[in-house]
Amino acid sequence: MTIAGREKTLDTAGAAVRPRNPRVSPTRRRSPDTATGAASTPGDYAISGRASIEIPITPADLLSLNDRGASKQAALHKAAKVAHLRDTVFTLLKQARLPRGVGFVRVQLHYQPETNRIRDDDNLAATAKPIYDAFTPHRDAKATKKGGKLHVVAARVGYGMVPDDDPAYIDKPPPIIHPVQRGARARLWLEITWGPVKPPTAAQAFTSETLALARLALTGDTTAVRTYLARSADRHRIWYPELTSQLTALLTETASTRSPLRTTTAETACG
Incomplete structure (x- = not known):
C-alpha cells in the first residue's frame, strides 16, 4: 500500500504491517501562481494526498449486474457479498489511517483479471458501488412503514472520508482493466486522491x-x-x-x- 509517496505493506490476510511512522501526512501543495493569469479557485491545490490500496479478492468475490437475486437465497447471497466487500474496504481505509471529512476524493478502480476471457466491463460497476459506499459515513439501521408493511434498512459501515457519494464530493472514473499477467492472480486495487475542495476539471x-x-x-x-x-x-x-x-x-x-x-x-x- 502506498500512501502519499510512502509504502505500506499488507499481509495476505489484509492486516497492515505498520512502518515506524504510520501517520498519514497529506502532501502539501503550493497555490497556483496567479501572476501569470492562470484562473483557479483558492485552495484547490493547497493540501492534497494520494494512497494506493490493494483489495484482497478472488474472481468469485466480484459482483455482476446480472446478479439480480431471482430467489430469496440468491438475494441473501448477493447481499452478503456486497457487505463483505464494503466491510473489507472500510477496514483497509481504517488501517491506512486516511483522513476523514475531506472536501473531495477521487477513487480510481483498477482490475487485473487472471484470464483473457471476454468480459462485460460494465459489470465492474456492480463491484464498485459498495467500494464507493465505504468512503461515506456510517449509517445506522432504521425501520419504516410503507403501505402498512414494515421495511427495515440494514446498518451500513462507512469510513466517513466524504459526507456523501454525490459527484460534488467523490469522483468515480470508469474502472481501468489491465492486461492479464501470465501466472498472476486476479488483482483489484484503488488509487485514491483527496483534497480540501473539488479540483477544476x-x-x-x-x-x-x-x-x-x-x-x-x-x-x-x-x-x-x-x-x-x-x-x-x-x-x-x-x-x-x-x-x-x-x-x-x-x-x-x-x-x-x-x-x-x-x-x-x-x-x-x-x-
Whole structure:
C-alpha cells in the first residue's frame, strides 16, 4: 500500500504491517501562481494526498449486474457479498489511517483479471458501488412503514472520508482493466486522491493553462514560458499526474532543441 509517496505493506490476510511512522501526512501543495493569469479557485491545490490500496479478492468475490437475486437465497447471497466487500474496504481505509471529512476524493478502480476471457466491463460497476459506499459515513439501521408493511434498512459501515457519494464530493472514473499477467492472480486495487475542495476539471485546467501560456508566448519570452510550464507540472502533480509526466518530459527534451518561439528576421519576412 502506498500512501502519499510512502509504502505500506499488507499481509495476505489484509492486516497492515505498520512502518515506524504510520501517520498519514497529506502532501502539501503550493497555490497556483496567479501572476501569470492562470484562473483557479483558492485552495484547490493547497493540501492534497494520494494512497494506493490493494483489495484482497478472488474472481468469485466480484459482483455482476446480472446478479439480480431471482430467489430469496440468491438475494441473501448477493447481499452478503456486497457487505463483505464494503466491510473489507472500510477496514483497509481504517488501517491506512486516511483522513476523514475531506472536501473531495477521487477513487480510481483498477482490475487485473487472471484470464483473457471476454468480459462485460460494465459489470465492474456492480463491484464498485459498495467500494464507493465505504468512503461515506456510517449509517445506522432504521425501520419504516410503507403501505402498512414494515421495511427495515440494514446498518451500513462507512469510513466517513466524504459526507456523501454525490459527484460534488467523490469522483468515480470508469474502472481501468489491465492486461492479464501470465501466472498472476486476479488483482483489484484503488488509487485514491483527496483534497480540501473539488479540483477544476481537466477541461477547466486546460483552458486556464492555455490562456496563460498564450499570454506568455506572445511576449516571446521563452524563459518565462519554461518557468510557467515547470510550475504547472508541479501544480498538477496530485490530480493530473499524467499531465505532469508529459510536461516534465517536454521540458527535458526541449532543453537541447530550438524553441519554436524564436523566429529570425529572415523567417518572419518569408512568412
